[in-house]
Amino acid sequence: MRIDIITIFPELFKPFLQFGIIKKACEKNAVDIQTFDLRNYATDKHQMVDDYPYGGGPGMVLKPEPIWRALDELPHPRRVVFLTPQGQTFDQEKAWELSQEKNLALICGRYEGIDERVREKLVDEEISIGDYVLNGGEVPAMVIMEAVIRLLPDVLGDEDSVVGDSFYQGLLDHPHYTRPEEFKGQRVPQVLLSGDHKKIANWRKKERLRQTLLKRPDLLKKANLDSE
Numbered sequence: 001m002r003i004d005i006i007t008i009f010p011e012l013f014k015p016f017l018q019f020g021i022i023k024k025a026c027e028k029n030a031v032d033i034q035t036f037d038l039r040n041y042a043t044d045k046h047q048m049v050d051d052y053p054y055g056g057g058p059g060m061v062l063k064p065e066p067i068w069r070a071l072d073e074l075p076h077p078r079r080v081v082f083l084t085p086q087g088q089t090f091d092q093e094k095a096w097e098l099s100q101e102k103n104l105a106l107i108c109g110r111y112e113g114i115d116e117r118v119r120e121k122l123v124d125e126e127i128s129i130g131d132y133v134l135n136g137g138e139v140p141a142m143v144i145m146e147a148v149i150r151l152l153p154d155v156l157g158d159e160d161s162v163v164g165d166s167f168y169q170g171l172l173d174h175p176h177y178t179r180p181e182e183f184k185g186q187r188v189p190q191v192l193l194s195g196d197h198k199k200i201a202n203w204r205k206k207e208r209l210r211q212t213l214l215k216r217p218d219l220l221k222k223a224n225l226d227s228e
């Protein structure tokens with residue numbers, strides 16, 4: 001999969017790409033991530049990427065030409081996503097959907113956002129990471145990339161497989177414990193020390209249901225549960 005990011009702050013992505021699973025995914029060529037500095041696509045000598053809003057009012061707007069020219073360089077077919085608080089709220093289902101794309105382009109807004117004509121002509125989809133307003137689309141782009149890249153084939157090893165993660169099969173994950181067996185008077189549930197794989201699997205299944213019922217009962221209504 002290839003992910004292209006259009007931003008005025010490409011430097012923000014450098015540390016993000018240099019650690020953990022994202023770094024490994026790039027090294028394994030599971031994903032090719034490219035950043036495009038909007039200033040390199042400005043059309044005037046001052047490399048202006050923003051301008052005053054028509055009609056007046058506070059803030060600046062990202063100009064249409066640099067975004068248009070940057071997008072011109074990206075491969076086809078592609079899905080062009082604009083990160084905006086006005087978009088559809090991102091969730092695990094959307095992460096699965098985006099993970100099927102060959103080429104994904106993420107446009108990071110800043111200031112008051114981008115010129116409406118780019119939204120209308122070049123953007124396939126608008127995505128929000130939640131009902132709050134951030135300063136720019138760079139953190140939302142990272143959120144989406146983290147969620148999508150871990151779903152790509154061969155990115156996660158068995159030890160951190162996505163099966164059993166929250167939202168997989170519509171339920172939350174079960175609780176996890178590691179050593180020591182006792183911590184400040186609290187013991188690890190006995191069943192997890194029993195070595196009985198069937199009992200452990202049952203306990204985990206029950207806990208996934210219990211956690212979901214306690215924390216997100218809304219999910220249970222949609223969950224694909226079997227008769228057991």
Ligand code: SAM
Nearest residue numbers: 083084085109113128129133134135136137140
């Ligand atoms: N005036 C815009 C509005 O109210 O819809 C908000 C602009 S915001 C200060 C600047 C940029 O940050 C947006 O263009 C968008 O790219 C990004 N952004 C802010 N909050 C976001 C969110 N919740 N989800 C995705 N992107 C967001």
